Amino acid sequence: MRFADAIRWFFALPDPAVDRLAMTPIQLSNDAHRRKLRTPFGRAMIRYHILLESIPHRVRALVGILWRATAGRRIWIKRADFAETEIATMRYVANHTDIPVPRVWFSFKWGNCEYIVMDRITGITLFDALRGGYLQDGNKQDMIAGQLARHMAQLRSLAPPPSSSISSVLGGPVRCPRLFQDPLYGPTAPAPLTGPFKSEATMNLQLRHLHNLETCIPVVVAAHSTAHPLVLTHNDLVPRNIMVDHAIGKVVAIIDWEYAGWFPAHWEICMMINWEEQSVGLGWRGWISRILPRHELTYAQELEADASLLKALWVPEHHA
Incomplete structure (x- = not known):
């Protein structure tokens, strides 16, 4: 073996006679792996590189354990x-x-x-409680549903701002994945800001993708010709955002208020049913009928109109 070849073998250096530019990234990686294995300490070298690559993951895992055991x-x-x-x-x-x-x-x-x-909330989500079968007891279901109904009644009792603007509690734009989705964000990215809408009619125009009302089907015409009062709306009130203590049947928190704002009174039920597919198999519609104020359950035509627009046009990509 020539001295140069011995040096290359010992230090796992590449062969200059091989055209590496013609090799694919996978071929280059496999070639480097084979060269390391052929050295006198090849396996030790590979274990050393694996250890180096694992250090950041180990550090993050250790920090996570320490955080959860202390302030976390x-x-x-x-x-x-x-x-x-x-x-x-x-x-x-x-x-x-x-x-x-x-x-x-x-x-x-x-x-x-x-x-x-913020404070860490104890308990589990209503989604996990239902999926795990922890709420088979009808009394605990009734207790949780009753508490949620009282919470929604309180939310609806709050006086809206004097203007008819559909906005956040600060009077500015809202974030709602049903009302606007910038194509640059993609389907899985957070919904960008939209609004505020000066009126319900403006919001409806956006939901129709700027189409004139006269060109729409009758149920949309009827729903979009009706004025609704503004109410403070969570806008994402679904099982994954309701924290419960299933052992005692108690709602411990309602979380994720980033989509909340002043919206027409029918909007909560539209988002709870038409936008929420994850909880369909958990009897979520039955919960909705027990949670929302009674008059909000009468918005059948608004619910149908929103479902038809969602199916036909999907999510608006232009502002009204």
Whole structure:
């Protein structure tokens, strides 16, 4: 063996006679792996590289364990795309109702992301409780549904702002995946801001993708010709955002208020049914009939109109 070949073999250096530019990334990776294995300490070298690559993951795992064992037992840090408005909504609800919401301590920005520091909520989501079969007891179901009904009644009792604008609690734009989706964001990205809408008619125009009302089917014409009062709407009131203590049948918190704002009174049920597919098999419609105020359950034509627009046009990509 020539000296140069011996050096290449010992240090796992590539063969200069091989045209590496013609090799694919996978071929290059396999070639490097084979060269390392042929060295006197090849297997040790590979184990060393694997160890180096695993260090960041091990550090993150260790930090996660330490966090959960200390401050993480009481504090939850949420990455938020609409932090200022979500914080304002939670504090508004906490100050004007008895609805349990996470207590916010502060928020901060790190890089391009915003974070909210709040109390960690004990318990599990209603989704997990239903999926896990933890609410077979009808009495506990009744207790949770009754509490949610009282919370929704309180939310609806709050007086709307004097204007007819559909907006956040701060009077600014809202974030709603049903009302606007920028094509650049893609289907799985957070919904960008939209509105505020100066009136329900403007919001309806956006839902129709700027089509004239006269060109729509009768149920849409009827629903979009009816004026509805503005109410404070969670806008994402689904089982994954309801925290419960299933052992005692108690609602411990309603979370994720980033989509909330002042919306027409029928909008909550439209989002709870037409936009929520994950909980269909968990009897969610039966829960809705027990949670929402009775008059909101009469919005059958609005529900049908929204479902038809969603099926025919999907989500608006232009502002009205």
